[in-house]
Amino acid sequence: GAVVSQHPSRVICKSGTSVKIECRSLDFQATTMFWYRQFPKQSLMLMATSNEGSKATYEQGVEKDKFLINHASLTLSTLTVTSAHPEDSSFYICSAGERSRAGGYTFGSGTRLTVV
């Protein structure tokens, strides 16, 4: 079945530094990738949608300059949290979809970001 690899699974960084999270589709071409943020004991909040080769579409309230998304190829999307602060600590999850597949998305295993 479809597999999405997300790295790193956990990262701890100092306040003010930037962190890059990668999301790769291993056996299919991800025409669309989604980035979610999950707060403790809450649901997933969609941050942005990225389509290969075009700029990401951010949801209302998400700072595009803080959360940089790049979808340079059909198998790779990256989320960079710039100038991270403790309030950015969260669980970030990517998911990948392919327009030729009907129904369902494949999710990465998530990245636990802790900013100290």
Place this chain on the structure above:
Amino acid sequence: GNSVTQMEGPVTLSEEAFLTINCTYTATGYPSLFWYVQYPGEGLQLLLKATKADDKGSNKGFEATYRKETTSFHLEKGSVQVSDSAVYFCALSDRGGSEKLVFGKGTKLTVNP
């Protein structure tokens, strides 16, 4: 806009008990409906899905039927196991599953031996 409402947890059951987690939705058009499961510390896994009215999704003993008349997609399992302990999310997408998902808030299930 589209939205999903699912019963709030946590839900605690004994092994072999019957499980129902309610989910209702509001959507324009004809969404696809999904249940995802999240085990502790992990990402989401698709549990089952239904893409049109009256479809029944099933997997690992879990079932859910797409009820357009009641705009519901309740998750059921006849006999839960300890290994079913996880958070369950109901979700919808508005165009065949290739568009963004709208999630419910999740229901945490704990199954005790």
